[in-house]
Amino acid sequence: MKFTKKTGSATTASPGTARLSFLKEQSIKTVFFFTAFFAVTVVTFILLFLLRDGYPIVVQVGLPAFLLGIDWAPTAVVPLYGILPLIVGTLLVTIGAMVFAVPLSIGCAIYLSELASPRTKKILKPAVELLAGIPSVVYGFFGLIVLTNFIRVSFAIPTGETWLAASVLLGIMALPTIISVSEDAISSVPHEYKEGSLAIGATRWQTISRVLVPAALSGIAAAVILGIGRVVGETMAVLMVAGNAAIIPDPIWNILSPLRTLTATLGIEMGEVSVGSEHYSALFGITVVLLVITLIINLSAVAILRHLKEGRAHGPARKPLISSATKESLARFAEIIGIVLLLIFLLAAAPWWLAVLVLLVAGTWYFGRDRLTRNHIQTLAFGLVGLATVIVLAILVIILQDIVMHGLPALSWEFLTQPPKDLGRAGGIFPAIAGTLYLVMGAIAIALPLGVGAAIYLVEYTREGCITRLIRTGVDLLNGTPSIVFGLFGFAFIVLYLNVGVSLLAGQVTLALMVLPTVIRTTEESLKNIPQSLREGSLALGATRWQTISRVVLPPAVPGIVTGAILSIGRAAGETAPIMFTAVVFSSRFLPTSELQPVMALPYHLFILATNVPGASTNKYGTALVLLLLVIGFYSVAIFVRTHFQNKIRG
């Protein structure tokens, strides 16, 4: 502590100084308010621009014909703009992905939260996070090369690019979301419930299945909804494996039929459409539909999770969102749907041996279960839960192993430092690496000040009320917006309307908008972790709000903010859809010399090599590996900063 002789003057400051410092505080607050309100502005802008560009098609063909028309043929002599097959495609892919992902994820979540020893958990959780860190174009690449081939051979069909492939791949991509949110939900069931049940003499499995999982059901539901949001908004991976024929499968349960989703349509056709045409407008119409669907999905998940959080804060007396009776009937309903879907799959598509096997198992279970003691059932259940976990791990290992094994031979000094030759079949990927780094650095330079400012405003300057609710909804909406929608918005607004052109700058801004919610949220979290007593201590000494924030609150929050920033960089580095129409070119021998030139980028380079350049097999894998390493590298740094910081606080 330093005492000066001025201590007296602080209390009797002249009116002028007080006024000045008041003005300073006020203007700082206003700046933060605008950064916070930026999210709302962006959402409004996105909606306005998409509506503006999508509106003509509705006028042209009429809303019912647009939404319910069964033919999507925008380039035919008489163009048809019915998007029903695309909506159905999205729906079917999502259902399939959930049938695949939900049982695996819940099994894995139960294993992680209830069965795994602390040491096992320490290995498993980063593995799940790793699964979340793989860029979607790398998933698509893996799906295109390995998964579709596997499906083609096992079902003896001419091409493996099918609904099944898309569902399995997107299911895999949804796994980490569903696992981590459900695990959280199960782990935060009060310990007393578990003790109460065990003390009555229930087995561990009875406790899990009858008390813990039902108590966590809302959280698990939110997890599944978030997973659905992830699947519906995914573009690159589904585009690479779904076959993309704009048809409704015939019969509707034929999972070996190709299909096309809303997002894939945008990814495929946006690059080839002439600006301002009917077709162009139709694509924006699709974007609006997609945005509405994903926003509803994400907002409902957010609502459930927020309700849970508040319910916990207000104690257990509050009525649950869903009554226990409804929960049970929901569970039963889900069970029946599951069985019906399985039956349809077995009858329609599965090879006979699989059908026989499944029926055999089901039959044994049905007739034998009364003879099983509850210890047998527990052993069986733990076996299945363990199996789910093993499958999740195996998926991760298979993907990583495939890419590392095939990618390593491509890595060389030349590959990393030279521009591509012969359409990427030879030469290196240096401009793509540099371009990706330029893009993400620019994006974070834009998003970080805005995001941190917004978070400071939300946590430090206001009480919960109308305005914060509006801002938070804006952030949630932004967070739930699929990346391809950012891509289209960037194209319509920055590239065309502001006339910036396809350029580094347009890509950076688009990516910045995409990662903004992540930055805001992680900063908010780390600010909230700073104990209130520190703020009170500083304010009680007569410090102003801004002095308190800048000298007491922000410094210990820096590691958390840095973690969020690096996570955002990792996410931005792996994204293809937002930059596809705003910033990238496929091949360029030079680095950009100004912000207004287009660049190469790793994910886009991989996408083009994988889909449009035959015979680039070594370099494809090399690019995938470099991209994977880059993104995982960013994530590992983030995780390191986070754990290091946590240890320091506890230590």
Added chain:
Amino acid sequence: MSENCIISTKNLNLWYHEKHALESVSMRIPKKKVTALIGPSGCGKSTLLRCFNRLNDLIDHVKITGEITLDSEDIQGPGTDVVTLRKKIGMVFQKPNPFPKSIYENVAYGPRVHGVRDKAELDKIVEQSLRHAAIWDEVKERLNDSALGLSGGQQQRLCIARTLAVEPEVILMDEPCSALDPIATAKIENLIERLKEDYTVIIVTHNMQQAARVSDYTGFMYLGKLIECGKTGQIFEHPKEELTENYITGRFG
């Protein structure tokens, strides 16, 4: 304490990490009586209670030596089925912990997990248990409402009913009234009085008056050791140990 004894411990030691939480505790719990465990916070009374139904198994880094027997069978051995053990030894917790289910489902949970499926039979068990726990009249109209809507005292009696529904021999109570108001506490104390006709009750309590009111036998614990154990009247009126006397007369620390 030469009477018929149901649980006994011999040289029971328990370490939690490095901490010696129970030190050679030897104790005999008489059948169909109420035994109270008293002592200052952190003296190990709850830990001892949780040894009886092996709920300490849930905590990592716990090491136990010595012998605990239920009806002269060792319950520490690896061969003991904890599930059967916990069916015989029920437990009521400090904070009422009804499951987030309906009142009916809370009570039916125990019989269900132990294999009762018949609806009529379940109805009977639920009614009997709720009556026995002296809460039937208050909840019979709303069995399908959420148990979380009950008051704290009602929740605790529901938890007792839930325990009774599996027909245990012993009921462990870990400061069952500490979260309740005096009226709810009086109800639970009356209930304990009646429970000893059919059950052995072991109650941990902070409240010495409560121990004096409800128990037949009392054990005084201090720093992980069982200092003294005997008939409640004797412990409170003629304690043999100076520590015990200091504690019950409030001259402590």
